[in-house]
Amino acid sequence: MSGKKQGVTSMQVARLAGVSQSAVSRTFTPGASISAKTRRKVLEAARKLGYQPNAIARSLITKRSNMVGIVIANVTTNPFYPEVLDALTRAFQERGQRVMLFIVTRDQNLDDILPQLLEYRVDGILITAATLSSEMARECERLGVPVTLFNRYVREAKASWICCDNLEGGRMVASFLVDAGHRRPAFLAGSEDTSTSVDRERGFFEVLAERGLPPLRDVGNYTYRGAYEATLCLMNSDAPPDAIFCANDIMAIGALDAIRSGAGLRVPEDVSVVGFDDIPMAAWPSYNLTTVRQPVQKMIEDSVEDLISRINHLDQDCVSRMIPGDLVVRGSARLPQGISSGWVISRGEV
Amino acid sequence: MSGKKQGVTSMQVARLAGVSQSAVSRTFTPGASISAKTRRKVLEAARKLGYQPNAIARSLITKRSNMVGIVIANVTTNPFYPEVLDALTRAFQERGQRVMLFIVTRDQNLDDILPQLLEYRVDGILITAATLSSEMARECERLGVPVTLFNRYVREAKASWICCDNLEGGRMVASFLVDAGHRRPAFLAGSEDTSTSVDRERGFFEVLAERGLPPLRDVGNYTYRGAYEATLCLMNSDAPPDAIFCANDIMAIGALDAIRSGAGLRVPEDVSVVGFDDIPMAAWPSYNLTTVRQPVQKMIEDSVEDLISRINHLDQDCVSRMIPGDLVVRGSARLPQGISSGWVISRGEV
DNA sequence: AGTGTGGTTGCATACCTATGCAAATTTTGA
DNA sequence: TCAAAATTTGCATAGGTATGCAACCACACT
Numbered sequence: 001m002s003g004k005k006q007g008v009t010s011m012q013v014a015r016l017a018g019v020s021q022s023a024v025s026r027t028f029t030p031g032a033s034i035s036a037k038t039r040r041k042v043l044e045a046a047r048k049l050g051y052q053p054n055a056i057a058r059s060l061i062t063k064r065s066n067m068v069g070i071v072i073a074n075v076t077t078n079p080f081y082p083e084v085l086d087a088l089t090r091a092f093q094e095r096g097q098r099v100m101l102f103i104v105t106r107d108q109n110l111d112d113i114l115p116q117l118l119e120y121r122v123d124g125i126l127i128t129a130a131t132l133s134s135e136m137a138r139e140c141e142r143l144g145v146p147v148t149l150f151n152r153y154v155r156e157a158k159a160s161w162i163c164c165d166n167l168e169g170g171r172m173v174a175s176f177l178v179d180a181g182h183r184r185p186a187f188l189a190g191s192e193d194t195s196t197s198v199d200r201e202r203g204f205f206e207v208l209a210e211r212g213l214p215p216l217r218d219v220g221n222y223t224y225r226g227a228y229e230a231t232l233c234l235m236n237s238d239a240p241p242d243a244i245f246c247a248n249d250i251m252a253i254g255a256l257d258a259i260r261s262g263a264g265l266r267v268p269e270d271v272s273v274v275g276f277d278d279i280p281m282a283a284w285p286s287y288n289l290t291t292v293r294q295p296v297q298k299m300i301e302d303s304v305e306d307l308i309s310r311i312n313h314l315d316q317d318c319v320s321r322m323i324p325g326d327l328v329v330r331g332s333a334r335l336p337q338g339i340s341s342g343w344v345i346s347r348g349e350v
Numbered sequence: 351m352s353g354k355k356q357g358v359t360s361m362q363v364a365r366l367a368g369v370s371q372s373a374v375s376r377t378f379t380p381g382a383s384i385s386a387k388t389r390r391k392v393l394e395a396a397r398k399l400g401y402q403p404n405a406i407a408r409s410l411i412t413k414r415s416n417m418v419g420i421v422i423a424n425v426t427t428n429p430f431y432p433e434v435l436d437a438l439t440r441a442f443q444e445r446g447q448r449v450m451l452f453i454v455t456r457d458q459n460l461d462d463i464l465p466q467l468l469e470y471r472v473d474g475i476l477i478t479a480a481t482l483s484s485e486m487a488r489e490c491e492r493l494g495v496p497v498t499l500f501n502r503y504v505r506e507a508k509a510s511w512i513c514c515d516n517l518e519g520g521r522m523v524a525s526f527l528v529d530a531g532h533r534r535p536a537f538l539a540g541s542e543d544t545s546t547s548v549d550r551e552r553g554f555f556e557v558l559a560e561r562g563l564p565p566l567r568d569v570g571n572y573t574y575r576g577a578y579e580a581t582l583c584l585m586n587s588d589a590p591p592d593a594i595f596c597a598n599d600i601m602a603i604g605a606l607d608a609i610r611s612g613a614g615l616r617v618p619e620d621v622s623v624v625g626f627d628d629i630p631m632a633a634w635p636s637y638n639l640t641t642v643r644q645p646v647q648k649m650i651e652d653s654v655e656d657l658i659s660r661i662n663h664l665d666q667d668c669v670s671r672m673i674p675g676d677l678v679v680r681g682s683a684r685l686p687q688g689i690s691s692g693w694v695i696s697r698g699e700v
Numbered sequence: 701a702g703t704g705t706g707g708t709t710g711c712a713t714a715c716c717t718a719t720g721c722a723a724a725t726t727t728t729g730a
Numbered sequence: 731t732c733a734a735a736a737t738t739t740g741c742a743t744a745g746g747t748a749t750g751c752a753a754c755c756a757c758a759c760t
């Protein structure tokens with residue numbers, strides 16, 4: 001604690017400019033009542049002294065920190081989330097909100113994290129790939145801090161959520177595979193305790209059940225390696241699947257590599273592979289992955305819009321929004337009659 | 351602006367507990383002089399009211415925000431950086447520093463961004479994959495805000511930097527390839543204006559010049575697709591290279607795919623490929639990439655350590671540290687005599 | 701000239717907490 | 731038991747800004 005930051009204050013600027021501290025404040029407050037002349041004097045003095053308003057002091061008095069908290073998990077394990085973080089952060093930056101970031105491990109308990117955000121009186125909180133206890137939701141509500149969930153949903157808690165329609169996504173893939181003639185499609189789960197994986201699985205098996213097909217499955221823990229090994233295991237079983245639907249793209253890529261290099265089979269001639277997310281890698285020529293595209297841009301826009309809007313109108317209602325994904329048809333899965341590679345199929349078209 | 355946050359203040363807690371506001375403050379200030387009995391009364395009252403100290407007000411008076419700014423670029427284009435961001439954020443979290451995040455486009459001008467951090471009186475700033483104008487460096491110094499650069503270095507500016515030894519990394523790769531008998535190794539640059547790419551290239555061509563070999567090169571713009579196309583272009587030229595050293599792993603993977611699927615050649619029999627970073631994908635069986643591993647953990651630790659330490663001792667000197675990377679020998683490049691796949695070669699061993 | 705009008709300005713205060721200092725209390729030691 | 735030492739407590743103030751209010755000013759209009 002040596003050395004001294006001697007910040008320049010509005011008082012010092014006021015003295016140099018020969019005006020009151022109020023005038024300095026008003027100069028830096030858009031829309032405040034200030035004449036062009038004094039404004040000029042203040043700006044001149046501020047420039048000379050290298051003055052910059054103290055956002056901390058401002059927050060204290062306006063009760064608006066202009067900071068939002070972002071809580072995110074899975075940044076390293078799934079390339080989908082860096083994209084999300086990037087887009088979210090930019091969106092908030094553009095709207096004049098600073099971002100206070102917390103990275104948590106998969107579904108780590110947020111009850112230790114949120115208080116750290118609330119301490120700083122963030123104006124709002126956006127939670128991605130993690131979920132919220134109802135006590136914490138109540139706490140945020142009590143403090144008047146709106147919360148928006150991205151890709152998770154909640155029942156009772158007073159919070160908005162914007163979510164890709166994972167159930168319908170799973171259904172689309174199942175229909176697509178069965179229509180293409182597959183009789184033994186398997187599901188490769190991410191982890192048993194994330195709603196995204198669970199919902200994709202449920203939709204998938206719902207349709208298989210309707211078509212009278214058995215529910216094959218294994219777990220890949222959302223990782224390349226986990227999927228690689230699980231796939232080898234599946235393919236070496238007595239009755240191997242003829243198609244694999246993976247809970248995300250990274251696992252689909254792991255499955256694909258396992259089928260080709262590990263098991264020495266061809267994709268999609270011997271086995272079809274379908275993923276979920278549509279990360280940039282999915283389009284790479286060596287994978288050319290058929291997958292469900294999450295409508296990221298739309299989801300981001302809606303989330304940010306909702307949070308900002310509720311920050312400005314604290315009485316506004318929460319939104320609950322399921323956004324459908326599109327099936328992007330590439331080369332890693334056999335095609336049903338009448339569908340060509342390169343198609344993008346939206347919900348209801350199949 | 352409707353609805354009211356009526357935050358609970360230390361004053362209200364004090365009244366309920368029948369003590370002074372000072373007592374409340376001291377209860378929440380580690381090491382402050384407070385008896386167990388009053389402490390208990392205060393905590394009880396605080397619990398009843400749902401009180402939580404206001405970090406904003408605290409920052410105002412202590413002149414310590416306990417926030418650090420992280421500025422980062424390339425989060426989406428290079429999987430190396432999400433890893434870095436993740437590790438950095440966790441490290442700061444563990445040390446009780448909140449993270450204020452700014453994501454910028456590649457080498458966007460930071461002169462617009464940093465003032466936004468300084469407004470909030472962050473205790474320190476860490477800059478990754480972007481660089482700092484000397485005016486801004488001076489500004490930060492004037493305000494007593496230490497700055498640390500991660501993977502960039504600066505000459506005159508008063509800032510610490512921790513950087514992978516890119517020059518030496520380039521030299522290692524060149525020696526390795528030439529020793530393996532390559533006569534026409536090419537360099538695939540990231541972008542012309544980032545020091546990482548420039549230094550890797552310089553080290554690479556230094557050694558080639560010493561060995562009397564010509565400097566082949568092209569540019570891949572740090573992306574998979576850019577590398578894919580540039581590689582095809584190289585391989586279709588009159589005198590194609592017999593090895594390609596790429597400025598990062600993502601490009602190396604693009605090059606690899608281009609050589610195999612695009613040009614129909616074998617790796618490493620026809621062409622060797624070497625990358626830089628050692629992202630997780632590099633170890634995937636289908637790529638099995640020989641690459642230079644950046645000592646991420648060490649770099650992270652050093653950076654965070656330096657910044658925190660300089661926050662606590664503002665007069666402390668800045669550090670300038672080049673950390674050597676290791677050559678991780680896998681299967682994408684032909685081997686020199688006496689070296690087997692699976693080796694990790696540190697600087698000086700070749 | 702007088703009155704009214706709209707725009708500026710400064711004063712004083714509030715935001716919420718931490719902390720130096722002196723007073724008050726408890727603990728220690730003989 | 732009493733004085734001295736050690737600990738705890740409350741008072742008052744500071745930190746840097748925004749803003750309601752009343753005073754002020756310039757100007758136009760009658």
